[in-house]
Amino acid sequence: MTLTTRDRLVRAAAELLLEGGRDALSTRAVSAAAGVQAPTLYRLFGDKDGLLDAVATYGFESYLAGKHALGETEDPIDDLRRGWDLHVEFGLSQPAFYLLMYGEPRVREARKEADAILRRIVGRIAEAGRLRVPVERAAQLVHATGMGVILSLIASPAERRDLGLITAAREHVIATITTDTAAADDSDVPSRAIALKAALEKDPGDALTPAERALLAEWLDRVAR
The missing domain is CATH 1.10.10.60 (Homeodomain-like)
Structure with missing residues (x-):
């Protein structure tokens, strides 16, 4: 070609x-x-910024190809683990690309697709009734923790890196945002509220008007918190 x-x-x-x-x-x-x-x-x-945008997009194309290749399983929490591992592996194997893609305050268009993939996985966890916190906050926690681990390891000499942080941080954030089992009793009201909101976002139907759905979403967020 x-x-x-x-x-x-x-x-x-x-x-x-x-x-x-x-x-x-x-x-x-x-x-x-x-x-x-x-x-x-x-x-x-x-200008140079335009070139950097194009290079960052080029890096995201490679990263997203790996993300899409992971596919989905019946266990969204396991999918979150696999996505985390791929994200960390990319960051450590291509640190210069990672810093260009994620180390700047501006959010390029190519990054929005990667963020959307993470949100979809977290949304599936919510639909399963296993999310402790609202979807957006959970996705932000996962991303911020993963990025923090990568940037910390990149900043350390290779011989001094504690790679055990990768798994430890992953399991800590998963334990923070998920429950062990799907909400099964009336006492787990926040998880039920999160699951209901996720289900309505996936298939809003026509029983409620847009204004009613927005109000219900606000109420469910309040219950979830």
């Missing part, structure tokens, strides 16, 4: 990123590696 000039520039930038980190991504170095003139880069990407 013949690569476009844009593709050549993105791949050249990706290789420089892997070899030398973000500091290696000067527009001059990328243009030289791709065999094009600097004005071509600016015409295609606007």
